Amino acid sequence: MRDGYPPVTIIGAGLVGSLLAALLAQRGFAVEVFERRPDPRVHGFLGGRSINLALAERGLHALRQAGLAEAVLAQAVMMRGRMVHPLGGEPNLQRYGKDDSEVIWSVSRGDLNMLLIDAAERAGAAMHFDAPLLDAKFDGGPNVVRIGHDRDHARDAHAPIVIGADGAGSALRAAMARRIDLGERVEPLGHGYKELEIPPASGSHPFAIEANALHIWPRGHYMCIALPNAQGSFTVTLFLPNEGAYPSFATLPDVQAARAFFEEQFPDALALMPTFDADWSAHPVGQLATLYLDRWHLDGRALLVGDAAHAIVPFHGQGMNAGFEDAAELAPMLAARPHDPAAVCAQFQRVRKPDADAIARMALENYLEMRDGVADPHYLAKRELAAALTERAPTHFMSRYRMVSFTHLPYAYCLQRGREQDALLESLLDGRANVADIDIDDAVARVRTELSPLPASN
Ligand code: FAD
Ligand code: E1W
Numbered sequence: 001m002r003d004g005y006p007p008v009t010i011i012g013a014g015l016v017g018s019l020l021a022a023l024l025a026q027r028g029f030a031v032e033v034f035e036r037r038p039d040p041r042v043h044g045f046l047g048g049r050s051i052n053l054a055l056a057e058r059g060l061h062a063l064r065q066a067g068l069a070e071a072v073l074a075q076a077v078m079m080r081g082r083m084v085h086p087l088g089g090e091p092n093l094q095r096y097g098k099d100d101s102e103v104i105w106s107v108s109r110g111d112l113n114m115l116l117i118d119a120a121e122r123a124g125a126a127m128h129f130d131a132p133l134l135d136a137k138f139d140g141g142p143n144v145v146r147i148g149h150d151r152d153h154a155r156d157a158h159a160p161i162v163i164g165a166d167g168a169g170s171a172l173r174a175a176m177a178r179r180i181d182l183g184e185r186v187e188p189l190g191h192g193y194k195e196l197e198i199p200p201a202s203g204s205h206p207f208a209i210e211a212n213a214l215h216i217w218p219r220g221h222y223m224c225i226a227l228p229n230a231q232g233s234f235t236v237t238l239f240l241p242n243e244g245a246y247p248s249f250a251t252l253p254d255v256q257a258a259r260a261f262f263e264e265q266f267p268d269a270l271a272l273m274p275t276f277d278a279d280w281s282a283h284p285v286g287q288l289a290t291l292y293l294d295r296w297h298l299d300g301r302a303l304l305v306g307d308a309a310h311a312i313v314p315f316h317g318q319g320m321n322a323g324f325e326d327a328a329e330l331a332p333m334l335a336a337r338p339h340d341p342a343a344v345c346a347q348f349q350r351v352r353k354p355d356a357d358a359i360a361r362m363a364l365e366n367y368l369e370m371r372d373g374v375a376d377p378h379y380l381a382k383r384e385l386a387a388a389l390t391e392r393a394p395t396h397f398m399s400r401y402r403m404v405s406f407t408h409l410p411y412a413y414c415l416q417r418g419r420e421q422d423a424l425l426e427s428l429l430d431g432r433a434n435v436a437d438i439d440i441d442d443a444v445a446r447v448r449t450e451l452s453p454l455p456a457s458n
Helices: 015-026 057-065 069-073 109-122 171-177 255-265 276-282 319-336 341-372 377-392 400-406 411-429 440-450
Strands: 008-011 031-034 052-055 077-079 081-084 092-095 104-108 126-128 133-137 144-148 154-158 161-164 185-198 214-218 223-228 234-241 286-292 302-304
Touching: 008 015, 015 031, 015 057, 015 109, 015 319, 052 057, 052 109, 052 223, 052 319, 057 069, 057 319, 069 104, 069 109, 077 223, 104 109, 109 126, 133 171, 161 171, 171 302, 185 276, 185 341, 214 341, 223 341, 255 276, 286 341, 319 341, 341 400, 341 411, 377 411, 377 440, 400 411, 411 440
Parallel strands: 008 031, 008 161, 031 126, 081 214, 161 302
Antiparallel strands: 052 104, 077 104, 081 092, 133 144, 144 154, 185 234, 185 286, 214 223, 223 234
């Protein structure tokens, strides 16, 4: 522990809390972490949500800072692009990036969380499991956090700086909101999700479908996706409206109805899911929402990070990545000014809030784009033109997806730049459905004059 550094208390040893604990402990902070669930290294990972996740450059960058990128990648499956499965057609692979330097990675949530907990402990953080935050007191005097499963079995601890990494349903946020108005707004998407499994195939090649891709079955107002697991299975997720006309979760009251729906809309996937009935019955429908707050902190005393501050819908695969980016930005800020946490909290919110708002919006937009199936001729023409411009003017044109997934350009910049590029694409196409009808040299010249050069992607 470094002399004079204030101790830091973190609530939640999920993905963001454990990485932040490692980054702060590595910098010499005395870190104490309270996690509601039992130690997953002892009891197995009792993961509520999503078995695997997509890790992209932002998350990797944060892991590199903690010296953990290589260990994480050793357990990950590379995804080179999206494999789109049209109804009744052949699947086709759309690469994410220009080559294998622009890929994303499928990681197991449980394995990643255990690796991060190990790293935090190794760096010197004190990890407490089965230790839920019940309440926190922020009245004039020193902060007190109350830890325990119920009032009769709780203990109080002093916590001059407490950081909430306790997820979308944050208990610390609730305690802070009893003290000041955080301006909390939750916007439910109205769509839920159900997780299913494609087990490994028998034989020498365990992956039943292409291993190195994120699979998408777009169907208009809903879709399925699948991410590969290292042992050869895939986790399939159905995203579907909760209510309304068929198909919605409300119109699939039992597993027979669900099976008939899959036979009709996802027959190729269903054929690979021998445990469909059991999975459908056992797994609850998860809910999706975007969380917006006007304030993430209570002076220098309490601060929210990750989903506790900015939960988003999962359609860009950036929730964890954004939370890791939070941790990677916050740790050096705190280390630079350990005696002025109020200034650090204010700075953190000033820097990160516009970016959190931007990725929240891009994630919502990506749902429409993904589930749509991309059959619209105008959309296809735009994508073709964008690809040509990427090739011919790489210093001035980069798709928004690539900026978000493969650079560290601030999310707010990606959103704004994406709008400018999109307006230019529309203007270049000017209603034409065929890219061959466009003078590509003229288009390249306009891109170079009308768009500023892209920043070097630090
Ligand atoms: P969490 O992971 O929710 O961790 C919070 C921790 O706090 C948990 O360990 C919890 O037990 C603990 N806790 C809760 N309450 C208390 C309490 N009172 N006291 C103590 N501890 C407490 N993101 C990506 O980047 N890529 C993806 O591909 C991706 N796919 C997703 C798919 C789905 C279906 C969903 C729902 C999300 C997806 N995400 C993805 C988002 C990602 O899951 C979250 O952004 C990420 O888990 C946030 O991490 P966190 O540590 O902030 O919160
Ligand atoms: C990614 C749950 C999830 C996770 C993801 C992505 C998607 C669709 C979903 C966005 C994407 C990786 N995406 N994929 N292809 N185009 N956009 O990139 O993480 Cl639903």
